[in-house]
Amino acid sequence: MYQDFSYRNVLAASQRAAWQIEDIIGPGHDLDFSRPFLPEALARTAQEAGLSVEERRVLNQIRGHEYLSIFGLVEEFILPFVIDHARPMLGGEDYRTRALLNFAAEEAKHIQLFRQFHAAFTRSFDTECAVIGPAEAIASEVLRHDPLAVALLILHIEWMTQRHYVDCVRDDQGIDPLFASLLRHHWMEEAQHARLDTLMVEALAEGRSEPGVAEAIDGYLAIGGFIDDGLKAQSALNLDALERHTRHVLTGAARDELLARQHQAARWTYLGSGMTHPRFRETLARLPGSARARIDAVAPAFC
16 A cells, blocks of 8 residues: 555545635636647647648547536446445544545535536537437446446546646647646645545455456446447547537548547546556556556557
């Protein structure tokens, strides 16, 4: 266990880092549609030669809408998983119980946060942007897997939010400040959730044999494949929205190539950036067997 990864320390850090949704978005807070929403490291739209400068910005903003929607879907399965993990412990050690319940409360807050940003987007963007789903079906598919596989996926997601802000946004002055604030505040709390989920992974892996861990890694990779299929479908929906908004119809090889590049960008955003995160890999290395080597072998396809 990392020295600072204790329930008591994480709870204290969460209380210091706490914020309110009204601190980030509320009346008078509007997205700036003259700017991109996602950093180029995630969106990968700025170099698309087949699109005009304005079309690249619009595609970036549609990718921002995707980000709000995907995290809305993700939080919908994280919340019940955390609650289910916490329920058997309600009569146990106080700091663990309080930390896990705080974790769940913050995830519920994140659902509301992403919904408010989504409402701000749709209020000002005059073209419908379709999203994969429904959320209940996606959550059901994810949660049917081994709890250790799901905990690993959630840990992956929490560490990837660090990359999204620290590596991609913190020094980027070009994106919309409100969207940058979303990414910063989301990471501020996910930083503590990553520590808690590390403890959850360790608890779920305790006493597991190498075959038992290997089975959980199979589940983690199966969920990743399911998400990847969804990302490909979402990338096509994004191009549909771009065509409707700009009235620029993409056809033939040009559309296929743009779709492939955008799918790969989404793969990095939601899969590769988490699978290759050093802290996630450290956790994998502490599991029995070859968990890290297996993930390292497939990660390049998502980068």
